[in-house]
Structures are given as structure tokens and as C-alpha cells.
Amino acid sequence: MKNPMRLTGGMSIIPSQEELIDTILSSQLEKSQARLILLIDTSGQVISFHGERGSIDLVALGALTASDLAASEEIARISNLYQENQMVIRQGSKMNTIVYDVNHNLILLYIVPATVPLGWVCYLVRESSSQINEALSKIQEISGGRIFESENANLHEMINNALDQVWKD
């Protein structure tokens, strides 16, 4: 993705930061031999993807990863084990999966062959997380304002038209 992105927490990623993130994750992909690395926001929206895309449905993967972490964090909270930067590790016979809470706004997903030592992968996940946080530390707020430049009466009509257009009876 090449464009700035405003995140749920009110942060914006500007193009230069996005380039930095891309560089970080490409290097991580190499070091970890990951099949794929995914960076999403807490609503599941994909911010950056590295690795073999194959036939993977990225929208579904993003939504499920975000929910997966939300459920794990809640399990931790209920059992009084909650800590910052939760890491969820799933060991498989072929692949290991790591989901990591970067900073309450961002989530990392690594899918890595089981032949790569898990401790090394966990180290790398934490490393990229702090690199990403650093890249984001110079947040630039892009100004807001009225988003729909329109009178309210027209706005209803326009929303309804847009909905009618994607709907087939």
C-alpha cells in the first residue's frame, strides 16, 4: 500500500513511514524465512503484506487475525494474565504462527516454517515491533474537517444512490 493511512487510534501513517515499514518487514521476511508477514490495524485492515500471497483472502485473514488476538487478550484478562504486547504462538507440524500486539493500534502476524527455531522468530517479531514503533514515533496528524462536503438533504440521497448501485434484487 502506497498511501497514508489513518488508524483507529487517530494516528496517520505517512508515505515515508510506510516505506520504512516496508523495509523493516522485507528484511524480517528474509531473516525469519517467514512464509508471510502481515501488519494490520486492530480493526483487521491490512496495512502491509509481505510474502507469498498465493490464493490467500487478505480481508478475511486480517479480520480473523484481529479477532484472534482480541479473544486471546480477553482470555488473558479473564484469567488475570494480561500483559502489554500479548504474543500468541501456535505451533504446527509444518508452520508456526505468531500474532503480536504491537501497540494497541497495530498487530503483526508471522507464519514461519516449523524448521525455523521458535525462539528466534519470537525475537524477530519483538524486534520488528519496536522498529515499527520507532518508525511511527514521528506521527503526523493530517487535518480532518468536514468529510462530506454536502448539505444533509443531498447526503441522504447520495448515500442511498451509492447503496442502490451495489445492490441487486
Next chain:
Amino acid sequence: MNINWQLRQLRLKIVYYGPAMSGKTTNIEQIHKRIDPNNRSNLVSLKTNEDRTLFFDFMQFELGKVCGMAPCIQLYTVPGQEYYKASRKLVLRGADGVVFVADSSAARIGDNLESWLDMDSALAEMNHPIGKIPLVVQYNKRDLADAVPVINLRKSLGVGEFPQFEAVAFNGEGVFNTLKSIVNDVIFQVQKELQ
């Protein structure tokens, strides 16, 4: 809510809430079936072996530009069964609007109310209390022989002045009107908040 000012993209989350078996999943299945595949994602359903929602259903769709802004709407359903309360709260988190799907059957009046109160406290906990968050009520299963008149259903829930729709979700009736209403309300709310 999530805005990308430069791309002028707006992402909104709408959650379908309501008692078990009231037709939340059916609503979203109908929407998925009727929205142009070029504009929507796949439908993700985390369900039990008996086809009951276990965690959520999810899909998103994009609208063409509205005043130069491209809204992307995410739809979620909660699991209605009583013992999935903790999961319901997770799904509700970050919602910009809610559709409450009530079951019109006379036998389900108590369940509707219980679910409504459950939603009320979950929303209050999120600092998005009823009355502040856009909310639309759908009275589903109007085809049932024991369907209670809407006016009585409304009274039994103590529902205030919310937009309301009658529906027979499994054949698509009322589904689109409900969706239109909540999308309008949510976008207007965003417009108001950002002014």
C-alpha cells in the same frame, strides 16, 4: 471508524445484535448474496457444527464515492446464545452503529428483552450508550403465525424513538431497508462528530 484523509476512505463498523436465532446471520447472508461481488469481500462465518454463530460473521463492502469520500462498510453479527456473552462484547467493540434484530415470535419476547438489556450494558461499558450510538431495530420473522404486533414488541422492549423495520430476513424482505437506514445514520453521525 477509520479515516484515510488522503485516500478519502472511511471505514465503518456495523454490528447486528439480538437474541439467539433471531436472524442476524440470515441478514448478513442475504446482504452478501445481493451485493455485487465486485464490491464486497467474502463472508467469514465462525460457527458451531449446528450452524449457530460461535464468534461472529463478517463481511465488508465498498460504496462508490459519496461526495468524494469512499465508504467501506464492515458488517459483523454477534453470537446470540446466552453463554457467548464475552464474545459478544468483543465483537461489539469499536462499533459505529448497531442493528438490533428482534424475534417477532410471542414465545421470544423475554429473550428479546434480555438481549436488549445485555446490549444496553455492553454499550454503556464502551462509552457508547444507547441514545448516542446510531441504532436501528428490526422486527424479524414477521411471517410467523404467532408474530406479535410491532407496537407490542416495541412496548415490551421499552424501545425509544429508533428507526424500525419489519422483516422476513430469510427471503430478503426488510433487509435492505434496515441496512440503508443504519448506513445513513452512521455516516451522519460521523459527519456530526467530525465537524
